[in-house]
Amino acid sequence: MRHTKQKERILQAVRTIPDHPTAEMVYDALKPTNPRLSLATVYRNLNLFSAQGKLLKLDIPSEPARFDANVHPHAHAVCDSCGMLFDIEIERYEDYLTDLKKHIETHSDFRISDITMQIRGLCGACCQAESKEPAKASGS
Numbered sequence: 001m002r003h004t005k006q007k008e009r010i011l012q013a014v015r016t017i018p019d020h021p022t023a024e025m026v027y028d029a030l031k032p033t034n035p036r037l038s039l040a041t042v043y044r045n046l047n048l049f050s051a052q053g054k055l056l057k058l059d060i061p062s063e064p065a066r067f068d069a070n071v072h073p074h075a076h077a078v079c080d081s082c083g084m085l086f087d088i089e090i091e092r093y094e095d096y097l098t099d100l101k102k103h104i105e106t107h108s109d110f111r112i113s114d115i116t117m118q119i120r121g122l123c124g125a126c127c128q129a130e131s132k133e134p135a136k137a138s139g140s
């Protein structure tokens, strides 16, 4: 019984923490009210939920995996400046990926198991902050 409750809390935490939490962010959020919770348990359950399709696991190169309660297929963009992870809703996103997969498999002998789109750049807030900064002398 207790284990079921703990699992629910972990899933609930991913749904309530904004910005696609890492396992550690989920652990930090739950730890104060669940003193016996371990980080390993959080990891194990998050991976289990993603295997069950209840969460999306986002593997970002050279960063800890993030978890997403929004399992509807959508793209993600990471801000190079503040590190925020944004949802990008693209109409017919799955169709694009299917087309891309077909294209690659037609033109190579590679069989694809998974495709993820990596979008990096500057978020709106960071763009604004940058344009407000006094122009720095570039180069020398």
Ligand SMILES: [Zn+2]
Residues within 6 Å of the ligand: 079, 080, 081, 082, 083, 084, 122, 123, 124, 125, 126, 127
């Ligand atoms: Zn930013």
Ligand SMILES: [Zn+2]
Residues within 6 Å of the ligand: 020, 068, 070, 074, 076, 086, 087
């Ligand atoms: Zn997302």
